[in-house]
Structures are given as C-alpha cells and as structure tokens.
Amino acid sequence: MSLAPPCTFPAEPEISGLGVRVAIYAQNLLSFIPAISALSDGEVAPYELDAVKDQSTTILITAFGILISAMVQAQTIGLPNFHANIVLNLSWMNNTNAFIYFLLYVQHKSQLGPQRIKAGLTSWFKHFYGVTKSGERDLNLKQEDSTTTLQNPSIEPQSILAVIFRVKVRGVVAILGSLHLSMMSALGLWLWINPLRFGTDAEANACAIEHSSTIILGKNIPLASSGLRIWSILVYAVLLVPGLNLLWPIVLFLLLMKFYSALRKPHDRRDARRQRAKRLDSAESPSLLRTPESDPAPTVPPGITKRARRLARRSLWALQMWYNPFLLPTVAGLVLLFVINIIFIVDTEVTLRQNRFLLEAGEGDWSFGQTLALLLLVLPLRDLRVFGARRDVTGSLRNAVHWQAQTEILWDLVRRGADVNVQAEGSRYPTVLLLVVGRRTDVEFTRILLSSGANPDIADSTDCTALQSAASQGKVEIVKLLLAHGADPNIAGGQHGTALQAAAVAGNAEIVKLLLESGADPSIEGGQYGTALQAASSLAYPEIVKLLQPQRGGGHWLC
Known part of the structure; x- marks a missing residue:
C-alpha cells in the first residue's frame, strides 16, 4: 500500500509534457547530423556552413517559445519552481545549436586558403573584432559567411551587440544564441534568487522546495540545497549580459586550441626546416624549378575509379585531423556537446520519474502544445533535406562551369549555396572564378565569389591562375580584388610565367605596380622572355622597365 504524498503541485503537460520533451531532444540531436556530414571530408565548405546556419536559426527561434511560455505562465496562472527547473534543463540543450555553428565556423576559417586565420589567440581576437594589423577594419570580414547573400560585400549593417560591445558578432546564429542565453539566465535568476517567491503559485513552490529534488550528473540534489542555489545564481549571472555571454565558451575553446597548438609545435618546426631546406636546394639548382614541362600533372593509376579515389581521400580523415590545426578540437567539441x-x-x-509522486494527475495527458511541438520538428527535418540538396546544386554548378553557362545561371547556383570551388575536370576553366575572370569581365560577380570563399590560386588547364589571366588581359579592378583576397602573385605557370610577367608582356604599368606592391618577385624566370624585366625590355615598354629596374646601391625593386 503506497503512502499518500505530503503535498502535491500542479501538472504542466504544456510546459514539460512528453511531446515537448521528445521534440526538444530530437531537434537537438538532429543538429549533429549536418555537422558530422560537413566534417566527413575533413573540411567545412561555405555552403555546408550555411546549411548549419539555417538549421541552427530555425531551432533557436523555436527555442524561445518554451522560455517565453514559462515566463508568461509563471507570472499569470503560476508555474511551480520544479517545472521551471525542468524548463531550464531543456533550454540548456537548446543552446547546442549555437555552439555547433561556432565550432564549424572556426573550422571553416582555419582551413588552408586565402581567408585562413592562424591558430593563435591574437589572430582570432583580431578576427572577432574585425581589425587588421594596420588598425583598419578588415574588408574581408564585411560580409556574413553565407553563400546565399549576393549583395555588395563591402556593406554590412552592424548588430546592436556589435555597437554596444564593439564585438564583431556574425550573423543571426550568434545574435539569437546570445539572446537565448540571456533570456534563459533571466529565468534562472528569477527562479533561484528566491525559489519560494517564484511566480504566483506560493503553495506549489513550498511543496517543491521541501520535498522535490533534481538530478545533476546522476547525483540527487534537493531543490532546497543552498549550494545548488548559490552555484545557479553565479552561473546565470555570468551568462546574463548579451554579447558577453558568448565570450566564455569562445575563450575556453581558443585556450584548448592554444594547448593543442603547443603540442603541434615540434611537428611544425620540423616542417619549417624541411621547407627552408627545399627552398635552398631550389635556389642552388635553378634547373629544378617547376615548369609545366618538367613537372607534369601526376597520372592516375589504371583501374582506379573516381569513386575509389574519393573513398581513399575520405579514409585519410584521421591524417587530416593532424595536419588541420582545428579539426581535432572541433571534433572533440562536437563529441563533448x-x-x-x-x-x-x-x-x-530521471528527475521527472523520481518526483512523479508529487505531481497531480495530468502530467502525462496529451495536449495541443505537445502536438504543436512535435509538428515543429518538420522545420529541422526540412533543413536536413536542404542540406543534402546543396550537394546537388554543387553538381549543377560543376556542369554549368563545364559548359560555360551564362553568368545569370552561375549567379543563381552560387546564391543557392553551391560550392564555389567545385572543379569541372577536363574544362578549359575548371572553376567558376576562372571562368568569370578568363572569359567575362564581371567585377561584382568576382567580388561575390571571392567573398564566398573562392580560391584565387587554382590554375586552369593551361596552368594559369585567375590573377595571371586578369593581369594578361589588363583587368585592373579584378587584379585588385584578387590581390585583396590573398591571391599569390608569385605562382609560376602558363604561357607567360607569373602574373608580373604576364602584365609586363601586356604592357600594363598600373598592374605591374600593383603586383610589385603586393610582393611580386621580379627575378622569377619563365615564359617566352625570361624575367618580367627582360619581357618589358624586349617589347620596348620603358615605363615598366623603370618600375622593374633595381635601385642603385641596393637590392630593392622600385614599386
């Protein structure tokens, strides 16, 4: 014969019923699927980051509903402090999406490429504050990291958080995540500053404080515990201020990165010594310098299919985790989450099960709110479908590049989230950037592609990069854009050699000066004429010869 409970408090199926809990559990566990898929090849492409952003935004918007409902009910008809504690548990889970997006964002920005950020606290501090070494705003950070935005990347409205705290808060995920943490903390402080006076249901609060408990890491802690109350107040007070509440997890993750980088330093030093030795050997043996004739593209062994090569690349994921400085901490962060x-x-x-004897009848009743919560699962499931469809869009872009489709078609595919670095094998211009720069003069589209993560150093079928192509054709504005987005002016290949040699052959003094100011090396030999100076002299371009001639009494080149 079971004993009657000393007291009871009302059931709240609309707040913590089975349907609500299952919906929150499911949507948060579903959020790991795009993250795992994005990291499956060792890299996070822009369209993959954008897909995670869409799903995180959807879940965070719906997560505000349970917090707002709990606050309104507590102030009107009453909500027991026991159920408010359950709401806080569910809200902690809803923060997962913002942290997953942060991990993938850091991974995306740490990858090799023109937009890469070095693995260091100082570099990431400057990145989040949007400041370059010269103290100017970093123009590369002016566009939100989304390939679906085809607006002028030099214009980006600042958020309220960025204005107040002077922090470069990026995108809707960061804003919603920060505001959700603040609203959750406000509810937590309201609850734990005085649990007995929480809301309007004083009788239910007294019953819960005296007889109920909560489970934390498997340990049963009474709701009346002073230690639980003090720690809760401290945690929620730290996370209350919008903007600043995101700094704590960011700092913890970057400290983990600093520790991981310290473990990698011996390996990096060995790599640096090998690179220096290789450069010295190349300097002593000019005949060993790379040319298209002496260093042909590696051939694919017979019998190796495209699918087999892709499988082989993915089997090297563990090796990529070592060579990519952020991949291992990112995976560890996802596992921890x-x-x-x-x-x-x-x-x-377990908390609900242990305290069910204190709940009045009706906690397990099905309600409209629980049905609505389950129906909202359609949104994250829809985002999963969209994530998979992005790969189909990327395939369409590859075909469009191969057949040199109209600019409007390429523009639409990039806007829909296709990977801008996808390569059409066997094409004269294998990437959309090479096609746009080599065959069309579209400065705005070039700007969008570069801001969306297009790699300017990929070469076409003639071993010529986009910078070399633009320099040879005299496209000054496009050359400026490519250099501003990290294009290497010293890559040798193609008909003329380097971009500087191509500009010298074309007789464009303005581009020659731009390349020299960006670190182009005039001593590199290649192409039909040898060095850029020899090309300008042979073709009788005195203004370019003057730019390229060394200064008297020193080894510096005039810029």
Whole structure:
C-alpha cells in the first residue's frame, strides 16, 4: 500500500509534457547530423556552413517559445519552481545549436586558403573584432559567411551587440544564441534568487522546495540545497549580459586550441626546416624549378575509379585531423556537446520519474502544445533535406562551369549555396572564378565569389591562375580584388610565367605596380622572355622597365 504524498503541485503537460520533451531532444540531436556530414571530408565548405546556419536559426527561434511560455505562465496562472527547473534543463540543450555553428565556423576559417586565420589567440581576437594589423577594419570580414547573400560585400549593417560591445558578432546564429542565453539566465535568476517567491503559485513552490529534488550528473540534489542555489545564481549571472555571454565558451575553446597548438609545435618546426631546406636546394639548382614541362600533372593509376579515389581521400580523415590545426578540437567539441546533451536528457527524465509522486494527475495527458511541438520538428527535418540538396546544386554548378553557362545561371547556383570551388575536370576553366575572370569581365560577380570563399590560386588547364589571366588581359579592378583576397602573385605557370610577367608582356604599368606592391618577385624566370624585366625590355615598354629596374646601391625593386 503506497503512502499518500505530503503535498502535491500542479501538472504542466504544456510546459514539460512528453511531446515537448521528445521534440526538444530530437531537434537537438538532429543538429549533429549536418555537422558530422560537413566534417566527413575533413573540411567545412561555405555552403555546408550555411546549411548549419539555417538549421541552427530555425531551432533557436523555436527555442524561445518554451522560455517565453514559462515566463508568461509563471507570472499569470503560476508555474511551480520544479517545472521551471525542468524548463531550464531543456533550454540548456537548446543552446547546442549555437555552439555547433561556432565550432564549424572556426573550422571553416582555419582551413588552408586565402581567408585562413592562424591558430593563435591574437589572430582570432583580431578576427572577432574585425581589425587588421594596420588598425583598419578588415574588408574581408564585411560580409556574413553565407553563400546565399549576393549583395555588395563591402556593406554590412552592424548588430546592436556589435555597437554596444564593439564585438564583431556574425550573423543571426550568434545574435539569437546570445539572446537565448540571456533570456534563459533571466529565468534562472528569477527562479533561484528566491525559489519560494517564484511566480504566483506560493503553495506549489513550498511543496517543491521541501520535498522535490533534481538530478545533476546522476547525483540527487534537493531543490532546497543552498549550494545548488548559490552555484545557479553565479552561473546565470555570468551568462546574463548579451554579447558577453558568448565570450566564455569562445575563450575556453581558443585556450584548448592554444594547448593543442603547443603540442603541434615540434611537428611544425620540423616542417619549417624541411621547407627552408627545399627552398635552398631550389635556389642552388635553378634547373629544378617547376615548369609545366618538367613537372607534369601526376597520372592516375589504371583501374582506379573516381569513386575509389574519393573513398581513399575520405579514409585519410584521421591524417587530416593532424595536419588541420582545428579539426581535432572541433571534433572533440562536437563529441563533448553530444555527451552533454545525453547527460541532460538522462538527468531530466530521471528527475521527472523520481518526483512523479508529487505531481497531480495530468502530467502525462496529451495536449495541443505537445502536438504543436512535435509538428515543429518538420522545420529541422526540412533543413536536413536542404542540406543534402546543396550537394546537388554543387553538381549543377560543376556542369554549368563545364559548359560555360551564362553568368545569370552561375549567379543563381552560387546564391543557392553551391560550392564555389567545385572543379569541372577536363574544362578549359575548371572553376567558376576562372571562368568569370578568363572569359567575362564581371567585377561584382568576382567580388561575390571571392567573398564566398573562392580560391584565387587554382590554375586552369593551361596552368594559369585567375590573377595571371586578369593581369594578361589588363583587368585592373579584378587584379585588385584578387590581390585583396590573398591571391599569390608569385605562382609560376602558363604561357607567360607569373602574373608580373604576364602584365609586363601586356604592357600594363598600373598592374605591374600593383603586383610589385603586393610582393611580386621580379627575378622569377619563365615564359617566352625570361624575367618580367627582360619581357618589358624586349617589347620596348620603358615605363615598366623603370618600375622593374633595381635601385642603385641596393637590392630593392622600385614599386
């Protein structure tokens, strides 16, 4: 014969019913699928980051509903502090999406390429504040990291958080994540500053404080525990201020990166010594310098299919985790977030089960709110479908590049999230950037492609980069854009050699000066005429000869 409970408090199926809990559990666990898929090849492409952003935004918007409902009910008809604690557990899980997006954003920005940020606290501090070494705003950070935005990348409205705290808060995920943390903290402080006076249901609050408990990491802690109350107040006070509440997880992750980078330093030093030795050997043996004739493209062994090569690349994921400085911490962060979610699920379910004798009848009743919560799962499931469809869009862009489709078609595919670096094998211009620069003069589209992560150093079928092509054709504005987005002016190949040699052959003094100011090396030999100076002299371009001639009494080249 079971004993009657000393007291009871009302059931709240609309707030913490089975349907609501299952919906929150499912949508947060689903958020790991795009992240795992994005990291499956060792890199996070812009369209993959954009897909994660879409899903995170959807889940964060719906996560505000349970917080707002709990606050309104507590102030009107009453909400027991026991159920408010359950709401906080569910809200902690809803923060997962913002942190997943942050991890993938850091991974995306740390990858090799023109937009790469070095693995250091100082570099990332400057990045988040949007300041370059010269103290100017970094123009590369003026566009939100989304390939679906085809607006002028030099114009980006600042968020309220950025204005108040002077922090470069990026995109809607960061803003929603920060505001959700603040609203959750406000509810937590309201609850734990005085649990007995929370809301309007004083009788239910007294019953919960005296007889109920909560599970934290498998440990049963009474709701009346002073230690639980003090720690809760401290944690929620730290996370209350918008903008600043995102600094704590960011700092912790970057400190982890600093520790990981310290472990990698011996390996990096060995690589640096090997690179220096290789450069010295190349300087002593000019005949060993790379040319298209002496260093042909590697051939594919017979019998190796395209699918087999892709499988082989993905089997090297563990090796990529070592050579990519952020991949291992990113994967470790995702694993930690998944474990935290499982812990919250188990703790919440055990808490409800242990205290069900104090709940009035009706906690398990099905309600309209629970049905609505389950129906909202359609949104993250839809985002998963869109994520998979991005790969189809990328395939369409590859075909469009191969057949040199109209600019409007290329523009639309990039806007829909295709990978701008996808390569059409066997084409004269294998990437959309090479096609746009080599065959068309579209400065705005070039700007969008570069801001969306297009790699300017990929070569076409003649071993010529986009910078070399633009320099040979006299496209000054496009040359400026390519250099501003990290194009290497010293890559040798193609008909003329380097971009500087191509500009000298074309007789364009303005481009020659731009390349010299960007670090182009005039001593590199190649092409029909040898060095850029020899080309300008042979073709009788005195203004370019004057730019390229060394200064008297020194080894510096005039810029």
